[in-house]
Amino acid sequence: MAKKVNKTDKQFANVEESLTKAGLFVERNQKRLLIGLGSIIAIIAIYISILNFYIAPRENQASSEMHLAEFYFTNSDFDKALNGDSISGSNGFVYISENFGSTDAGNLSNYYSGICQINLGEYENAISSLNDFDTDDEILYSLKTGLIGDANFELGNMEEALDFYTDAATDYVNDFTTPYFMMKQAMLHESNNDYTKSLEIYKTIKSDYFSSREGQDIEHYISRASNN
Secondary structure: OOOOOOHHHHHHHHHHHHHHHHHHHHHHOHHHHHHHHHHHHHHHHHHHHHHHHHHHHHHHHHHHHHHHHHHHHHOOOHHHHHHOEOOOOEOHHHHHHHHOOOOHHHHHHHHHHHHHHHHOOOHHHHHHHHHHOOOOOHHHHHHHHHHHHHHHHHOOOHHHHHHHHHHHHHOOOOOOHHHHHHHHHHHHHHHOOOHHHHHHHHHHHHHHOOOOHHHHOHHHHHHHHHOO
């Protein structure tokens, strides 16, 4: 009669065998493993060095460069905010985005540049700057998309503008940017004498976003579109 093997004993034997094999592998490949581990440590050390001695200082420098540009921007002096001012020593958002593009401040400068360029009538440049701006923030992304719509509208690209307004309103639905860009869609439809579509949008704002800034005066727009 065959001897009955205890299941637990067999499991322990399998584990012991696996550990033994692993130990043999480590022993036989110790030099190779140490070289690999050393390479990983070296890569981490290089990354930390880059972070401490290159990235962080550049980020600080870019943020420092932005202070005067942001000052001009908040005072609606878009030319100096964009291109700088030799008297004050401001380099402007274009310089910052071109020279510190890998930093957060350099990336944000693309967004500022786009707004400045729209206000200065540089619509093609605005589209380029806004396309270079990258963000995971849903509100900022919606605003960026809508601003590209504005630039296209000013260039007379009405279909492109409408597409961007639609995306800005629907990509990240919220109570702030969604009704704002829905209004832009509706008014663009009105400019094309398409009052049926504009009325539909106005009614949606009334039902879904009545508490928004756009919703507060929506009855006026509904009445206007209904009478055309």
